Amino acid sequence: MSATLVALLGYVLWTMLLLFVVINWRGMQVMFGGKRIDAFPADQPHGGPIWYRRLLRAHMNSLETLPLFAVVALTAAVTGASA
16 A cells, blocks of 8 residues: 555544544533533534634544545556655
C-alpha cells in the first residue's frame, strides 16, 4: 500500500474519530444531561463547551475537504504519481 493511500486511510479514520467523540458527547448529554435527542439542530448554535464546538467544527471541516483529498490521493495512486 502506498503512502498516499495510507494518508487517505488516516484522514478517513481521523474524520471517523471526530464523529465518534461528537456522538458520544451528545449521547451523554441526552442520557445524563437532561437534553432531548433533537436538541442539537444543525442550522443553529446549540451550546456546549468550547472544546465541543471546536471539535464539531473540525469534524465538519474534515467532511468538507475529504472528497477533495480523496480525489487527489486516488488520482495520484492510479496514475502512479504517489511516490
